[in-house]
Amino acid sequence: MTLNIGIVACSAEGAALCYRTICVEGAALLGAHAHPEVSLHGHSLADYVACLERDDLDGVGALMLSSAEKLAKAGADFLVCPDNTIHQALPRIEPRSPLPWLHIADVVAAEAVARGYRRLGITGTRWLVESAVYPEKLAARGLAWLRPEESERAEIDRIIMDELVQGRFRPEARAYLRQVIGRLEEAGCDAVVLGCTELPLIVDDGSAPLPTLDSTRLLARAALRRAVEGA
Numbered sequence: 001m002t003l004n005i006g007i008v009a010c011s012a013e014g015a016a017l018c019y020r021t022i023c024v025e026g027a028a029l030l031g032a033h034a035h036p037e038v039s040l041h042g043h044s045l046a047d048y049v050a051c052l053e054r055d056d057l058d059g060v061g062a063l064m065l066s067s068a069e070k071l072a073k074a075g076a077d078f079l080v081c082p083d084n085t086i087h088q089a090l091p092r093i094e095p096r097s098p099l100p101w102l103h104i105a106d107v108v109a110a111e112a113v114a115r116g117y118r119r120l121g122i123t124g125t126r127w128l129v130e131s132a133v134y135p136e137k138l139a140a141r142g143l144a145w146l147r148p149e150e151s152e153r154a155e156i157d158r159i160i161m162d163e164l165v166q167g168r169f170r171p172e173a174r175a176y177l178r179q180v181i182g183r184l185e186e187a188g189c190d191a192v193v194l195g196c197t198e199l200p201l202i203v204d205d206g207s208a209p210l211p212t213l214d215s216t217r218l219l220a221r222a223a224l225r226r227a228v229e230g231a
Contacts, residue, residue, distance in 0.1 A: 002036035003227040006076025006099060008067040009042025010083035011165045014197025014216055018082035021220035029228050036227035039074040041067040045165065048086060052127050061089035065096060072098040077230070080104070080223045082216050084195045085128040105137035107222045108193055108213050112143055117191040119144040121184030121210065123177070124195030126157040134195060146189055152180045164198035174202050182209040 005022060009015035019038060026035025043063045051059035064086060068079055079101045081087065087104055094101060112120055122134050122145055129147050138145045148156065159173045181192050181203070189210060194200050197216040205212050 002030070003077035003230050004037040004039055004075050005223045005227050006068070006071035006074070006079040007038060007040040008064055008071065008079055008081040008083075009040055010048050010081065010086055011045050011198065012042075013165055013167060013201060014082045015040065015042060017197060017201065017216045018080065018220045018223075021217050022224055025221065026224055029224060036224065037075070039071050039076045041070045041074070043067065048083075049161075052085065057089045057092060060086050061093040064089060065093040068093070068097045068099060078102065078223075078226060080219050082197045082219055084133065084197060084215055085125045085131075087133045088127070088131050102219065102222055102226060103137070104215050104219045105134050105195075107218050108134070108195075108215050109137045109141045109143060111213055111218050112138070112191060112193075113141050115191070115211070117143070117211070117213075119146065119189050119191075120213070121146050121148070121181065121187075121189040121192040122195050123148065123156055123180070123192060123199060125160050126153050128195050129153050129156075134193060146184060146187055148180050148184065152183075156180065160196050160198055164196070164202060169202050174207060177203050178208060185209050 007015055007018060022038055023035045027033060047063055076099060079099050084104055120143060122129055135145055163173055184192055191211045191213055193213045194203060194215055200214040200216050
C-alpha cells in the first residue's frame with residue numbers, strides 16, 4: 001500500500017501538471033493505470049496574490065497551513081506544494097504543520113547535483129527570483145546561481161501572471177523565454193531552473209538553449225518515490 005500524497009495547490013495550471021504527472025508516471029512504478037492515492041486542496045489564487053502583493057508572508061503561510069490541516073484530515077501522509085513562489089513562507093509554518101513536506105527547491109537542487117550542473121539560472125515570478133528560496137538550497141549543495149536582469153524578471157513575471165496561470169501559451173512568450181535563457185547561458189550557466197510551476201508548459205529541453213530543471217515534474221516524481229518507498 002502506498003502513501004497518500006497531499007497537494008497544497010496554489011495556481012490551477014501548476015497543481016494540475018503536478019497531479020497529472022503523479023497519475024501518469026505512477027504506472028511505471030505500480031503497474032498499468034496505477035498511482036498512489038492523491039488528495040488536493042487549494043485556496044483561491046487571488047488570496048495568495050493579495051498576500052504576496054503586500055509582502056505578507058505570514059498570510060501566505062496561513063493559507064498553506066490551512067490547506068495542510070485539511071489534507072491531514074483527508075488522509076494525506078505528506079505534503080507537496082507545486083508552487084515555487086509560496087515556498088518563501090514554508091519555514092514559517094513547517095514547525096506547526098500536521099504533516100511533513102517535500103521542499104521543491106531541495107528536490108531541484110538534488111537533481112542538479114545528480115546531473116553534474118554547477119551554475120544555474122533561476123527563472124520564475126519576481127517574488128520567487130528575488131527571494132532566497134533557491135539561492136539558499138543551491139548554495140547548501142555547493143551550486144552557484146544567477147538571476148535574470150531586472151527588466152527580464154519583470155517581463156517573465158508578467159508572462160506568468162497574465163498569461164500562463166490563465167492557460168495562455170503564446171509563441172511570443174516562448175521566444176522571449178528562450179532569449180533570456182540564452183543570455184543566462186552566455187553568462188556562464190550550464191542549466192536553468194524552471195522555478196515557476198507553469199514554465200514547463202511553455203519551455204522544455206527541446207526548446208531552450210540550456211538543459212532545464214522542471215521543478216513541477218521533479219517534485220511530482222519525488223512525491224511518487226516517497227509514496228512508494230515510504231509505504
